[in-house]
Amino acid sequence: MIFSKMKSHFKTLSLLGPHDHLKYIFLKRFDPFSAKFFYARHVLWCDDPFLKDINIIMRRGSSESFSIWISLREHVIINYVLSEKDLYVLTDFSVGGFKEIFCDKLYDIKDPSSYEALVDIGSTFGEFTLYMMMKGFRGGIITVEPFAKTFIMSHGRLVKDHKHFTILIDSSAHFEKIFKMIRGEKVL
16 A cells, blocks of 8 residues: 555656646645645646646635636636636546547547637636647637636737637527527538
8 A cells, every 4th residue: 555655656756747746745735725826737647749838827816716727838718717616626527628638639620720610518627629729720719618707818819709608508599599609600
């Protein structure tokens, strides 16, 4: 048992490096959501070249709210989450989402630049949108996430063709409302 724990710590140290490993130990020991500010980097065990450039910054807001900034080179996705409970839910989904998108390539699109619109339903923190932008997508974006309000920046400016809905998709009427906005476009 002790040997396997030590092996796990050494593996984490080798993956993160000494600087990020200290942050990892600090965040694991203390409740990260009680701090005013903390920085975390998701390190996943795969070779996607984009992963080394991902940075995640979480900040506690004035009350129970949080802002989550995910940056990947010149693109930044900013999420505002209103409660710690919602943040825990989104964080759990986000870790799996990063793995599915960047490592497993479950949603890999060969030429995203050929599409005019991207609809990201259940966008979590916008991991898929970020990945598609890095692969060349430059069209209109619709993100849907009931637990967060999302803003997308590219090259220091808000993406004008981005609409965000904080609705729970629980009926065909919700889908119709979203898809009416992009009728006639080639959708990703």
